[in-house]
Amino acid sequence: MNASRTAGLLAALSLTGFGLAACGPGGGYGSAGTTSSSAAGSSSSGVATTAAALKTAGTSLGTVVVDSAGKTVYAFDKDTKNSGTSACTAACAGLWPAVTTTAASPTVTGVTGTIGTITRSDGTKQVTLDGRPLYTYSGDTGAGTVTGQGVKGIWWAVSPSGAEVTAAPTVAGY
Numbered sequence: 001m002n003a004s005r006t007a008g009l010l011a012a013l014s015l016t017g018f019g020l021a022a023c024g025p026g027g028g029y030g031s032a033g034t035t036s037s038s039a040a041g042s043s044s045s046g047v048a049t050t051a052a053a054l055k056t057a058g059t060s061l062g063t064v065v066v067d068s069a070g071k072t073v074y075a076f077d078k079d080t081k082n083s084g085t086s087a088c089t090a091a092c093a094g095l096w097p098a099v100t101t102t103a104a105s106p107t108v109t110g111v112t113g114t115i116g117t118i119t120r121s122d123g124t125k126q127v128t129l130d131g132r133p134l135y136t137y138s139g140d141t142g143a144g145t146v147t148g149q150g151v152k153g154i155w156w157a158v159s160p161s162g163a164e165v166t167a168a169p170t171v172a173g174y
Contacts, residue, residue: 053106053127054099054115054134056160059144060169064157065111065129067099070143071136075129075164077154082131084118096148096155098126099134113162130162 054073057066065073076096078087088096098120106127108115117125118133126133137148137155146169148155156164 053101053103054108054111054129056110057144059146059157061146061149061157061165061167063160064146064165065134065160066143067136071140072144072146072148072157073099073129073134074137074148074155075132075158076135077156079133086118086120086126086133088133088135089121095138096135097138098124099136100124101127110160111162112160129158132158132162134158 053068054065055068056063057070059072061072067073074096076086076088079085080087086093086098088098100120101117102125104117106115106117111129113130116128116131118128120126128134135155137151139147141147146157149157149165149169156166159165
């Protein structure tokens, strides 16, 4: 094998290893496709800080609840309020990752509804708002994106009070 081809193969393997590491337990996605909403950082003084598990942000739907990364949080109509379980499992959980936490009481900023947790079948703690499990959408490309809004008429962004936002996103210029 020539040196150029060997270098290319090693680079590809290196990137593949990085991609696999990013999908592992410490890379944001667990074995069941859930994503952690607790983020730890460091302040300028070097003291560890914890970002809010939930906060609010302005989107084309108005002010909605978002996770610590700024991704819109959704409720699923097939979940039963206060049931302690999630109806979104298997393939659903791959498209709609649960908002999870390791904290007994998730930190929130600007959210006025009642925050809690349920334990998923994989043992992770899923954050709830007014008794409803919360999710993000894999199709949302980043902070402020709301492409999960109204999907199949059963997925809804959530207001700070915990109510479903059923409006369509507004588009500037229209």
